[in-house]
Amino acid sequence: MRLALLTYSTRPRGGVVHTLALAEALATLGVDVDVWTLGRGGDTTFFRPVADSVTVRAVPFADLGDDESVGARILRSIDVLGRAFSSERASYDVVHAQDCISANAAMASGGCVRTIHHLDTFTTPELVACHERAVVGPTDRICVSAAVAREVDDGWGLRPTVIPNGVDAARFEAGAADGAGRSRWAERFGDYVLALGGIEPRKGSIDLLEAFALLRATRPGLRLVLGGGETLFDYRDYRAAFERRAVELGIVPDIVGTVGEDDLPSLVAQAAALAMVSTKEGFGLAALEALTAGVPVVARDLPVLREVFGETVSYATDPVTIAQRLDTVLSSPPAAAAGRELARGFTWGAAARAHLEVYESLALSGTR
Template identity: 60%
Template sequence: MKIALLSYSTKPRGGVVHTLALAEALAVLGEDVTVWTLGRGGDAGFFRPVDPAVRLRIVPFADGPADETVGARVLRSIATLRAAFDPTPYDIVHAQDCISANAVDAACIRTVHHIDHFTTPELAACHERAIVEPYAHVCVSTAVAVELADGWGIEAAVIPNGVAYARFAGTDPAARARWRSRLGRYLLTVGGIEPRKGSMDLLEAYALLRAGHPGVRLVIAGGETLFDYRDYRSRWERRAAELGVEPVLLGAVPDDDLPPLVAAADAFAFPSLKEGFGLAAMEALAAGVPLVVRELPVLREVFGPAARFATTAGDLARELAAALTDDDQDRRTAGRELAARHTWTETAQRHVALYRSLASDRSRLSAR
């Protein structure tokens, strides 16, 4: 099959990581795969090298005016990708986000990674169209599929993410040692500072944790996003100053540096308020790092006995302290085994089966 996978960015966000890994796994299975995306800020490539078996179509997307709103940027993103994309050569068009689904006029399969609730009118409309108009849907967890069914009456195929297990489980000891030398003992989270990631709760939890673990640092990696979280970031920084804590903000980390950064952490914090799967947290389990996550149905489903769970900032502080002090080999073993079961090969195989089923159904309908 000729398959087009569409994303909205070249940056290292969860949906983009998913898109590239799925594309490469599909290509290994012999499928003809092209990834389409927008090259924001002059980007001519993705945040990491991509298997040359996967074709790349990166559509230039110039920076807008300094006063461009998020809504205007979303509309311009949709229009730019729509103008460049031709669906004619493809048997399957599979959009990974609301921008790309809107760009192909919803004549696509859509992966709903998680369900958002936007207040920006343009984003809210984009989100709604990208849910109701595609002819088929994929969710990466049952919990999100249930949300989709309850909210819109849509039945989705559930195909969990894979994880690059070997990449995180077998990191170079020298690379890990370099991170330890630079940062000392540290808690890590990946995803930047934004409301959905529960950044404020993590900050409060870290301040509580330091009373018993003054030498442990909080390290925050990542943060590439389409949205404008400057107000939230300012509130977060003011609160950090009030609490007297200074987390280490690494920003976007080079792709080769991420696995040893994760593996060298003493614990991984994942206090997100909204998730569809938790790929970064699964990577931490692959690295054998103790994991503390938010008490959410989706994270209970995905991580079960492999993680510790917390609801409030106080809970989070207690569970992170326990992760730092308890030598819980059973939980670490369960985490590694769980991560190892989530292969991109199986994810790709299940996508191919879905694609073929949908193509067959559409052929039969067209013949009537």
């Protein structure tokens, strides 16, 4: 079987991490996998090395700077990826897109499978249309959690196949054992609460600021570290509001941006706690990685996170309870065994086998 997996970026966003891990696991099963992506700003490779068994097809995408609106950039992304992909589309048995941009690009020349990681709400008209088409237009749909699949069913009457993410448990367990790496982070930040995913509305970044201000009142030496990759969407207004609120609260968060692939496991493992206070999530992979590294997690009380994590994390609903739960896990860290056992149950091999069943069914029916 020859498979095309499409994603919109080479940077370490959740859907991109998923795409690469799935591609490598499918290649291990004997699938001939090409990963198509936009090479933004001259990128020709992904944020991490990709197994030789997977072919990377990075389509050049020029950076036009701040003069290009979000809507125009979305439309140009779809057009550039779609035109490049259409010339080779006929050579693939199955086409699988991982986000609304790549789904729209794929559908410009035929059908596709689409993974709906989470549903989002946009105000930019081009993004609203991109999101809607990428839900209703694909031939088949996959969700990484039953909670998101229910949202799709409730909103559109469509019933996706549910295939959970995997997690590279060995990598983050190794991070916990990386004394040298952890020491470097400890020397840089001391004791810290970590949040990953960037500064944006969906990640609840301002709620976390408010919570950290409450927590710091009794833990003055604690620091807040924020890491995350790029997003194509324009959250500059939210980022400005975040920065204003940080000044008002007297907080200086440590913003590390994109963290190198080799450095991320020890950064996670050294954290006193991981805060995942997103208002929307598809699965919560970063929290699962933290549990694997033995780090306690405080999560927003969302159905999807209850589904994935059960009682292995602490749940909160607002800045006050986020601060309270963080204080509790910092004072009395829970035993790591249950979280590690949970994480080991999610493997990319299992995810790849489940995807292959979907692909084979589509190939047999003549649907791609």
